[in-house]
Amino acid sequence: MTTTTTLAEVAAKSLGAVRTLESHGLDYCCGGKQLFDEACLAKGISPESVMQEIEQVQGANTPERNWQTAPLGELVKHIVATHHEYLKLELPALASRMEKVHEVHGARDPENLNRMADLFGSLRQEMEMHMHKEEVILFPFIEQYGQAAAQGQPMPPVPFGSIANPIAMMEREHVGAGDALGEIRALTHDYRLPPYACSTVRALYEGLQALEADLHVHIHLENNILFPRSIALERR
Ligand SMILES: [Fe+2]
Ligand SMILES: [Fe+2]
Numbered sequence: 499m500t501t502t503t504t505l506a507e508v509a510a511k512s513l514g515a516v517r518t519l520e521s522h523g524l525d526y527c528c529g530g531k532q533l534f535d536e537a538c539l540a541k542g543i544s545p546e547s548v549m550q551e552i553e554q555v556q557g558a559n560t561p562e563r564n565w566q567t568a569p570l571g572e573l574v575k576h577i578v579a580t581h582h583e584y585l586k587l588e589l590p591a592l593a594s595r596m597e598k599v600h601e602v603h604g605a606r607d608p609e610n611l612n613r614m615a616d617l618f619g620s621l622r623q624e625m626e627m628h629m630h631k632e633e634v635i636l637f638p639f640i641e642q643y644g645q646a647a648a649q650g651q652p653m654p655p656v657p658f659g660s661i662a663n664p665i666a667m668m669e670r671e672h673v674g675a676g677d678a679l680g681e682i683r684a685l686t687h688d689y690r691l692p693p694y695a696c697s698t699v700r701a702l703y704e705g706l707q708a709l710e711a712d713l714h715v716h717i718h719l720e721n722n723i724l725f726p727r728s729i730a731l732e733r734r
Contacts, residue, residue, distance in 0.1 A: 506530030
């Protein structure tokens, strides 16, 4: 590792690295371009000790799929089957929990609960459209790129000039989703349960936190691995 290594590059090493960065509140996802050393020091932690922790986690776990070298088509399938499927199940489930909480407790904290329901409603709508664009437009081209490269053929033409264009749009939408979840986290004071919390509030908060963690890994696989690898193929 050099002093110019970014958080995204450290995260791209393994899922163990992702989890370690997460446990220290280091944003490898939308803030991935930040330098690893600087981000650690800004949090008051030593970069060496974080790196050591990452190496220990890597040593302890069975080797995971190396997404830096796996065929792009395989990575696309993994993202869709693991992270898109997760969102397709969880977004509607969380929406009905949110609705129930709103119905039962709306009068107690109308301002915050309204804001949270609005934020979640637009997050859901945007993520559903976002995944649709990835699955129907961008990912099929990325799979074709991966196949062409494997067969030593030229990259197939894309209707949007360069693959970097839709990728830039997807990255902007990732920032939007990250911001919405950040705002929900702030509204709930880091998911501290309110005194009136019933089991639905608890299930809502747990579900939102799990969704945030899954989305971080999901965006990491796209922003830090899938997208740079696709752009590199086009430029080769
Ligand atoms: Fe995605
Ligand atoms: Fe995405």
